[in-house]
Amino acid sequence: MLANKIALITGSTSGIGLAIAKEFATKGYIVALNSFESEAQVSEVIFEVEAIAKNSVGYFCADLSKTNAGAELVKAVIKKFGQIDILVNNAGVQKVAPIEELKPSDWQAVRQISLDASFDTIRTAIVDMKKRNWGRIINISSVHGLVASKYKSAYIAAKHALIGLTKTVALEVAEKGITVNAICPGYVLTPLVQKQLKDQMKVHNMSEKQVIEQVMLANQPTKQFVKPQEISSMASYLCSDMARSITGTSIVIDGGWTAR
Ligand code: NAD
Numbered sequence: 001m002l003a004n005k006i007a008l009i010t011g012s013t014s015g016i017g018l019a020i021a022k023e024f025a026t027k028g029y030i031v032a033l034n035s036f037e038s039e040a041q042v043s044e045v046i047f048e049v050e051a052i053a054k055n056s057v058g059y060f061c062a063d064l065s066k067t068n069a070g071a072e073l074v075k076a077v078i079k080k081f082g083q084i085d086i087l088v089n090n091a092g093v094q095k096v097a098p099i100e101e102l103k104p105s106d107w108q109a110v111r112q113i114s115l116d117a118s119f120d121t122i123r124t125a126i127v128d129m130k131k132r133n134w135g136r137i138i139n140i141s142s143v144h145g146l147v148a149s150k151y152k153s154a155y156i157a158a159k160h161a162l163i164g165l166t167k168t169v170a171l172e173v174a175e176k177g178i179t180v181n182a183i184c185p186g187y188v189l190t191p192l193v194q195k196q197l198k199d200q201m202k203v204h205n206m207s208e209k210q211v212i213e214q215v216m217l218a219n220q221p222t223k224q225f226v227k228p229q230e231i232s233s234m235a236s237y238l239c240s241d242m243a244r245s246i247t248g249t250s251i252v253i254d255g256g257w258t259a260r
Contacts, residue, residue, distance in 0.1 A: 004055070005239070006081045008032040008074065010064060010121065011091025013042045015190030016140060018049075019228035020088055020235045025053035027236060029086065032077045036063035056081070064091050064113045070120030083132070084125045086239055089118040089162075090140040092155075094192055096199035099153045110154035115161050122169055126178065135178035136239045139166050140231070143186045143254040149219075151203050163250050170248030179247035181238055186254030187216045189225040222255035 006029065012021040013035040025031045033049060035042055039059050050057045058080055062073040077084055092114045095106040118139055129135030144152060145159035163182050170180035187193060193216070200211045217223050230253055237243055238251075252258055 005085040006030040006083055007086035008077045008084050009088040009090055010034045013045045015192055016188060016228045016231050017090040019232040021049055023232035023236050025049050028054040030056045030081055033059045034062055064117035065109050070117035071124040074121050074124040083128055086136045087121055087125045088138045089121055094155050094196050096151050096196050098151055107154040111158045114158040129178050130176050133177040137180040138235050138238055139182045141182040141184045143184050143257050145184050146258055167248045182250040183231055183234055184250050184252045185231050186220045186226050186257045188228055219257045220255040226253055
């Protein structure tokens with residue numbers, strides 16, 4: 001029943017979003033990929049997904065740091081594929097700095113991509129989902145949507161707010177066959193994490209090895225990074241009919257971080 005569903009995954013040319021896109025593609029969903037890069041820049045990634053896909057794959061360039069880009073993205077996907085059944089708000093960026101050094105433009109960019117763009121995609125996609133009485137919305141928050149760490153004020157504020165948005169929309173559409181959930185990963189070794197290593201080394205005055213062991217994995221009792229596929233498997237389960245009663249939740253995949 002789910003095979004021909006159409007899934008839009010924002011920020012799906014790398015890391016967690018790419019893992020979700022691949023999982024959905026192998027399940028037979030029609031997959032709408034997105035990033036801010038041009039189609040030519042991500043052609044290899046598109047090819048990688050197409051190679052394993054059982055159904056169509058489309059690429060939609062949209063820079064979600066721009067106001068209203070999320071709404072335009074949803075409209076473009078609906079124009080090409082007719083509808084959106086599954087929406088994964090995954091695009092995100094990180095800025096690491098003490099609050100007094102965090103530039104207002106960085107605060108704005110982090111908030112816009114993680115939170116405002118999710119508001120835009122949800123409010124645009126949900127109209128159609130409500131008409132069909134079926135939908136799945138998955139917001140990729142973070143363990144930092146539930147607890148804080150130093151030097152990530154914009155990210156942590158946005159990820160907490162994304163959970164609030166998740167709960168509210170879940171209540172609004174609970175009788176419409178639409179579920180809305182957040183997934184909260186601990187540290188997953190993706191380009192996003194690799195990029196912040198240098199900033200973390202600077203603010204903590206540590207080597208790369210020390211940052212990994214004493215900052216990133218210090219709070220993750222398993223002492224291992226979570227794999228992107230662990231997140232994509234959960235996303236896949238949330239899209240199944242057996243997950244129809246799971247809504248308004250924050251599913252934590254954090255190696256035990258928040259058990260303390
Ligand atoms: P990543 O850097 O590997 O991938 C980010 C994706 O978002 C890329 O496809 C990138 O092109 C896209 N993107 C970035 N800016 C964009 C913009 N302006 N417009 C459109 N697309 C844009 O990152 P990741 O680690 O896979 O993170 C994915 C999500 O998971 C993020 O929301 C992140 O906050 C969240 N998360 C990651 C971790 C982790 O440890 N990696 C932990 C918790 C939550």
